[in-house]
Amino acid sequence: MSRKLGYTAVLLGLLIAPFALYPVLLMKILCFALFACAFNLLIGFTGLLSFGHAAFFGGAAYITGHALKMWGLPFELGILTGTLFAALVGWVIGGLAIRRQGIYFTMITLALAQMLFFVFLQAPFTGGEDGLQSIPRGYLLGVIDLRNDLTMYYVVLAIMVLSFALIVRVIHSPFGQVLKAVRENEPRATSLGYEVARYKSLAFVLSAALAGLAGSVKAVVLGFGTLTDVHWSMSGLVVLMTLVGGMGTLFGPVLGAIIIIALENKLGDVGAWLAQVTAVEWFNTLGESVTMITGLIFVICVLAFRRGIIGELVARLR
Amino acid sequence: MEIFGIPLAAFLGQLLLGLVNGSFYAMLSLGLAVIFGLLNVINFAHGALYMMGAFLAWMGLQYFGISYWVMLLLAPLMIALFGMVIERSMLRWLYQLDHLYGLLLTFGVTLIIEGVFRSFYGVSGQPFAVPPQLAGATDLGFMMLPIYRAWVVVASLVVCLVTWFVIEKTRLGAYLRAGTENPRMVEAFGINVPLMVTLTYGFGVALAAFAGVLAAPVLQVSPLMGSNLIVTIFAVVVIGGMGSILGSIVTGLALGVIEGLTKVFYPELSSTVVFIIMAIVLLVRPAGLFGREK
Numbered sequence: 001m002s003r004k005l006g007y008t009a010v011l012l013g014l015l016i017a018p019f020a021l022y023p024v025l026l027m028k029i030l031c032f033a034l035f036a037c038a039f040n041l042l043i044g045f046t047g048l049l050s051f052g053h054a055a056f057f058g059g060a061a062y063i064t065g066h067a068l069k070m071w072g073l074p075f076e077l078g079i080l081t082g083t084l085f086a087a088l089v090g091w092v093i094g095g096l097a098i099r100r101q102g103i104y105f106t107m108i109t110l111a112l113a114q115m116l117f118f119v120f121l122q123a124p125f126t127g128g129e130d131g132l133q134s135i136p137r138g139y140l141l142g143v144i145d146l147r148n149d150l151t152m153y154y155v156v157l158a159i160m161v162l163s164f165a166l167i168v169r170v171i172h173s174p175f176g177q178v179l180k181a182v183r184e185n186e187p188r189a190t191s192l193g194y195e196v197a198r199y200k201s202l203a204f205v206l207s208a209a210l211a212g213l214a215g216s217v218k219a220v221v222l223g224f225g226t227l228t229d230v231h232w233s234m235s236g237l238v239v240l241m242t243l244v245g246g247m248g249t250l251f252g253p254v255l256g257a258i259i260i261i262a263l264e265n266k267l268g269d270v271g272a273w274l275a276q277v278t279a280v281e282w283f284n285t286l287g288e289s290v291t292m293i294t295g296l297i298f299v300i301c302v303l304a305f306r307r308g309i310i311g312e313l314v315a316r317l318r
Numbered sequence: 319m320e321i322f323g324i325p326l327a328a329f330l331g332q333l334l335l336g337l338v339n340g341s342f343y344a345m346l347s348l349g350l351a352v353i354f355g356l357l358n359v360i361n362f363a364h365g366a367l368y369m370m371g372a373f374l375a376w377m378g379l380q381y382f383g384i385s386y387w388v389m390l391l392l393a394p395l396m397i398a399l400f401g402m403v404i405e406r407s408m409l410r411w412l413y414q415l416d417h418l419y420g421l422l423l424t425f426g427v428t429l430i431i432e433g434v435f436r437s438f439y440g441v442s443g444q445p446f447a448v449p450p451q452l453a454g455a456t457d458l459g460f461m462m463l464p465i466y467r468a469w470v471v472v473a474s475l476v477v478c479l480v481t482w483f484v485i486e487k488t489r490l491g492a493y494l495r496a497g498t499e500n501p502r503m504v505e506a507f508g509i510n511v512p513l514m515v516t517l518t519y520g521f522g523v524a525l526a527a528f529a530g531v532l533a534a535p536v537l538q539v540s541p542l543m544g545s546n547l548i549v550t551i552f553a554v555v556v557i558g559g560m561g562s563i564l565g566s567i568v569t570g571l572a573l574g575v576i577e578g579l580t581k582v583f584y585p586e587l588s589s590t591v592v593f594i595i596m597a598i599v600l601l602v603r604p605a606g607l608f609g610r611e612k
Contacts, residue, residue: 096597111596115593119590239425243422285437290433291432292432295426298423302423302426303412
């Protein structure tokens with residue numbers, strides 16, 4: 001009962017949020033929240049640490065952008081193309097990476113994503129260092145004008161809520177239970193007769209596709225795709241979001257995404273304020289030192305705070 | 319004289335450049351393998367520490383007028399010290415946990431180090447002159463040999479082979495290998511394993527710093543020089559497998575050469591060739607060329 005109430009409250013909050021906050025920032029947060037949830041499906045519920053999720057997120061952003069801008073596809077088909085691309089790349093990268101276990105799996109995803117980064121860097125359609133600019137938003141189902149930020153926000157919200165519901169459904173399905181078994185004890189899952197490789201591969205493709213969906217929507221919302229989105233630092237960022245919020249919790253990644261994106265956006269202001277208060281000139285450059293701060297959060301989280309915010313809360317409440 | 323339509327001098331020049339890069343790959347993947355063997359930690363910070371090594375050499379010359387030769391010894395020592403502080407203060411607490419936390423921690427450390435250097439030096443490269451003793455080139459008749467590049471290859475090979483000798487043929491190395499196999503047993507024989515772990519981490523990152531100083535005059539000294547390299551090193555490690563010291567060295571050198579030759583014959587592929595080879599190796603021999611299946 002209280003859980004249903006909680007879900008309703010969050011949903012209501014999201015419905016009125018764009019009247020209080022800047023809709024584009026909210027949409028960006030929603031996209032990253034889905035990205036982190038997709039990533040969490042692997043690390044939190046299957047026990048696989050992928051360090052290559054930027055390839056799906058940024059890659060789908062490029063493909064969707066290109067499909068909308070150059071092929072003139074409508075909004076829905078553009079998003080679908082990007083998502084399918086991510087699923088396909090996920091199938092290839094996942095298929096190669098699950099041939100090794102543990103830390104090697106992570107290194108392989110990182111290396112293959114880096115290869116894709118170079119491909120996108122050199123491919124003519126991505127615009128190289130300048131990125132893919134001025135992606136049109138177009139119309140939903142041919143009638144609803146998405147150029148209005150508020151309309152776009154509700155469309156994005158609908159996509160995100162549906163995807164989140166899908167993730168929740170998957171986690172609680174028999175399939176999700178097998179994934180958990182793989183996470184807890186892989187040899188045992190094998191000996192129980194489950195084809196672990198197939199489950200891992202399917203989880204990887206699902207996670208990649210959802211990460212791609214997030215990237216596609218982000219590209220449409222902001223109107224551009226850049227190399228930053230395919231770079232490994234983006235893969236690191238999504239790991240951090242999940243870690244901060246709580247790996248293996250449902251809402252942890254969402255909370256982590258909110259915190260990290262807010263931090264990225266507000267760090268410059270915080271630095272300016274600190275410079276004013278403490279009269280240390282260096283704080284003014286804090287806005288440019290985002291990587292340093294994210295690194296610091298990483299170290300603190302890993303050393304002292306491994307369950308993340310939600311994980312910590314759940315552990316305390318029990 | 320030409321080879322497949324490429325002038326021989328240009329071909330040999332790229333071959334040498336490939337060997338130079340291969341030497342860096344070899345030294346870095348060797349350090350990574352030694353650390354992983356004993357600590358079970360994939361040291362993401364390896365690239366950042368390599369970058370710090372190069373920067374220390376540059377700073378020594380720039381601010382204090384300390385010569386390249388002194389820094390070639392001093393920088394690895396300083397980085398070893400720095401690494402040992404990291405190991406004692408942070409990594410130590412993660413050994414009982416899943417290996418992925420070690421990777422995440424060193425990833426965070428990488429971001430901090432890079433962020434600090436970027437906030438001071440920006441992203442552009444700092445030029446570093448080749449030391450006067452090694453400047454210029456000798457004429458071998460069929461090609462001009464830049465002396466510094468030859469020095470890099472020779473110095474790295476010597477360091478790699480000495481490392482191999484120490485680990486495989488000496489008593490100290492025997493302790494280390496035993497520690498890799500069964501640390502508790504080694505401890506029971508009265509060997510201070512925690513100290514050995516700290517020293518091993520220090521030694522591994524010192525190798526990275528040594529490579530960094532060697533690289534300073536060849537590549538530009540920039541805060542980003544380590545971050546792209548580390549991903550390639552990971553691919554090298556996956557290809558070679560971390561089971562064998564000589565394997566790491568050979569794989570590193572070979573991939574450097576292959577990358578160099580790709581630059582000659584098909585430049586578009588030069589930045590991705592290592593990853594393609596990794597994909598093929600995973601398909602054919604998942605444990606890596608020199609790796610053992612667990």
